[in-house]
Amino acid sequence: MAVDLRLVLPGTTAAPLHGLAASRAIEAQACARAGDFTLMLRAGTDAARLALARWPHARRVWVACGPGNNGGDGLVMARCLHQLGRQVTVTHLSGRGTVPADAQRALAQAVQAGVTFGDAPAPGAVDLAVDALLGLGQDRPPGEAVLALIDALHACQAPILALDLPTGLAADSGQTLGEHGVRASATLSLLTLKPGLFTADGRDHAGEIWWSTLGATLDGAAPDALLLGADEARRLPPRPHAGHKGAFGDLWVLGGAAGMQGAAVLAAHAALAAGAGRVYLATLADTAVHALPGAPAALMHRDTHALRQPERLAAATVVAGCGGGGDMGAELPAPIRHAARLVLDADALNAVAAEPALATALVARGHAARPTVLTPHPLEAARLLDSSTRAVQADRLAAARALARRFGAVVVLKGSGSVIATPEGPPWINATGNARLASAGTGDVLAGWLGGRWAALGDATDAAARAAREAVWRHGLAADRAGPHVLIADSLIEAMLASTADAA
Numbered sequence: 001m002a003v004d005l006r007l008v009l010p011g012t013t014a015a016p017l018h019g020l021a022a023s024r025a026i027e028a029q030a031c032a033r034a035g036d037f038t039l040m041l042r043a044g045t046d047a048a049r050l051a052l053a054r055w056p057h058a059r060r061v062w063v064a065c066g067p068g069n070n071g072g073d074g075l076v077m078a079r080c081l082h083q084l085g086r087q088v089t090v091t092h093l094s095g096r097g098t099v100p101a102d103a104q105r106a107l108a109q110a111v112q113a114g115v116t117f118g119d120a121p122a123p124g125a126v127d128l129a130v131d132a133l134l135g136l137g138q139d140r141p142p143g144e145a146v147l148a149l150i151d152a153l154h155a156c157q158a159p160i161l162a163l164d165l166p167t168g169l170a171a172d173s174g175q176t177l178g179e180h181g182v183r184a185s186a187t188l189s190l191l192t193l194k195p196g197l198f199t200a201d202g203r204d205h206a207g208e209i210w211w212s213t214l215g216a217t218l219d220g221a222a223p224d225a226l227l228l229g230a231d232e233a234r235r236l237p238p239r240p241h242a243g244h245k246g247a248f249g250d251l252w253v254l255g256g257a258a259g260m261q262g263a264a265v266l267a268a269h270a271a272l273a274a275g276a277g278r279v280y281l282a283t284l285a286d287t288a289v290h291a292l293p294g295a296p297a298a299l300m301h302r303d304t305h306a307l308r309q310p311e312r313l314a315a316a317t318v319v320a321g322c323g324g325g326g327d328m329g330a331e332l333p334a335p336i337r338h339a340a341r342l343v344l345d346a347d348a349l350n351a352v353a354a355e356p357a358l359a360t361a362l363v364a365r366g367h368a369a370r371p372t373v374l375t376p377h378p379l380e381a382a383r384l385l386d387s388s389t390r391a392v393q394a395d396r397l398a399a400a401r402a403l404a405r406r407f408g409a410v411v412v413l414k415g416s417g418s419v420i421a422t423p424e425g426p427p428w429i430n431a432t433g434n435a436r437l438a439s440a441g442t443g444d445v446l447a448g449w450l451g452g453r454w455a456a457l458g459d460a461t462d463a464a465a466r467a468a469r470e471a472v473w474r475h476g477l478a479a480d481r482a483g484p485h486v487l488i489a490d491s492l493i494e495a496m497l498a499s500t501a502d503a504a
């Protein structure tokens with residue numbers, strides 16, 4: 001039965017993401033509705049359809065099947081392709097326990113249809129390899145036999161299609177479970193889309209991401225996260241025709257210590273490009289701002305004393321931390337207490353992590369319902385959580401949520417599959433962006449752009465989270481549209497600006 005097969009990544013559509021427990025709940029409900037074996041038949045059939053559509057010239061197909069129902073999906077797929085005249089070989093790994101009933105039925109049907117069973121093929125002997133080893137049932141790092149088949153899949157020198165999850169990848173977190181896992185060309189996620197496909201190691205292991213709901217409805221469980229799509233990210237109000245610079249907010253960039261002024265200039269430039277009405281640069285160094293290379297002409301310079309005045313701060317958006325250095329902490333108490341809108345990045349986050357009084361003030365700010373956005377990369381998040389980068393990366397969704405709750409803030413945990421978390425509700429995972437952004441200064445651009453968008457939105461409902469979603473999404477979009485090499489921070493601002501031409 002043909003059902004609802006769609007490409008998710010690369011793509012621009014928002015989607016609900018369900019982790020292991022929610023996927024199991026939806027699976028139980030869908031199985032009860034559809035009847036035994038029906039879902040597996042749909043899964044295997046859709047996998048075969050995808051293989052034929054995506055690799056129409058693949059004649060020789062190897063399907064590596066594991067001992068559970070993921071293997072069952074592979075067996076149904078193998079039978080379908082065999083019946084359509086493809087030259088199919090299956091390697092079936094029997095596990096420690098008994099093969100589940102659905103997978104046994106799929107095995108019996110494949111045998112009866114005359115599918116060939118055998119060992120892993122020699123390199124170059126197939127046109128398409130299928131990873132149906134393990135899916136949702138992975139509860140430990142791949143064992144020796146599975147690892148040998150993972151190696152054989154990679155050795156095939158053919159595209160690899162993973163069913164449901166690339167073997168070795170955790171559904172909830174996107175962490176690899178052991179030494180290594182399958183690095184697929186494409187993954188067909190079944191029934192639900194799993195968050196782990198989109199963040200941490202997920203993107204490198206999943207490749208293109210396809211999705212079949214297997215004809216089921218997803219009302220069985222609330223989503224654990226949401227994939228950020230274009231519609232949601234672009235949903236910003238148009239600038240009123242009669243708007244003037246005073247209507248789009250005053251923004252202060254606080255940072256730029258000696259030797260690090262470039263970071264503050266980048267953030268200020270990005271804030272102007274994102275639509276802030278007036279941008280001031282309060283540098284921690286003495287250099288006149290117009291002497292700084294690349295500083296936009298519209299930028300205004302103030303010393304940091306101006307940022308200690310509550311009345312100035314009461315209407316201002318402050319982006320603090322870009323190139324702030326070790327003196328950052330001394331400048332933060334007033335903005336934390338009084339700024340209407342506050343973005344903390346880089347050295348401002350490090351100061352909060354290092355100085356308990358600042359952390360206490362930030363928590364109090366959250367209790368007072370003054371909005372804040374924190375934009376840590378994983379190491380900065382680890383410092384704030386008093387944990388390690390490894391622990392943060394092991395569960396990025398949980399780390400972002402923990403910070404959001406602790407500080408009553410919107411948190412952007414940066415990196416592959418940036419996570420945007422708020423104290424309540426499911427976090428978002430960004431679908432755009434790539435390692436072209438992995439170069440110095442791109443984080444300063446993100447913080448500045450986010451602040452600029454937020455300043456222009458002012459006190460609109462949910463403005464902090466909306467600005468964060470738009471900034472993160474557009475930042476990644478610019479990288480997705482860039483050439484094959486690194487995108488340096490200066491060009492990133494221009495690319496983000498250019499991308500607004502085709503969006504509201």
Ligand SMILES: NC(=O)C1=CN([C@@H]2O[C@H](COP(=O)(O)OP(=O)(O)OC[C@H]3O[C@@H](n4cnc5c(N)ncnc54)[C@H](O)[C@@H]3O)[C@@H](O)[C@H]2O)[C@@H](O)CC1
Nearest residue numbers: 039043068069070134135136137138139140141142143164
């Ligand atoms: N039950 C159903 O109706 C459906 C099942 N589906 C498929 O079924 C999968 C889940 O099936 P299962 O729950 O049987 O789980 P899996 O097939 O993912 O794996 C379970 C089996 O693998 C073994 N195992 C787990 N971790 C291992 C490791 N690290 N090394 C070696 N062996 C390991 C377990 O002991 C068990 O035998 C989904 O991912 C999906 O592909 C979907 O087609 C939807 C419908």
Ligand SMILES: Nc1ncnc2c1ncn2[C@@H]1O[C@H](COP(=O)(O)OP(=O)(O)O)[C@@H](O)[C@H]1O
Nearest residue numbers: 414415416433434435437438440441442443444
């Ligand atoms: N591999 C990647 N995939 C997607 N985005 C990335 C990747 N590497 C870096 N980025 C993005 O680039 C930016 C880098 O920010 P950061 O680490 O703070 O650097 P800096 O402070 O030097 O500007 C973040 O927005 C991050 O999400």
Ligand SMILES: [K+]
Nearest residue numbers: 131134163165
């Ligand atoms: K798999």
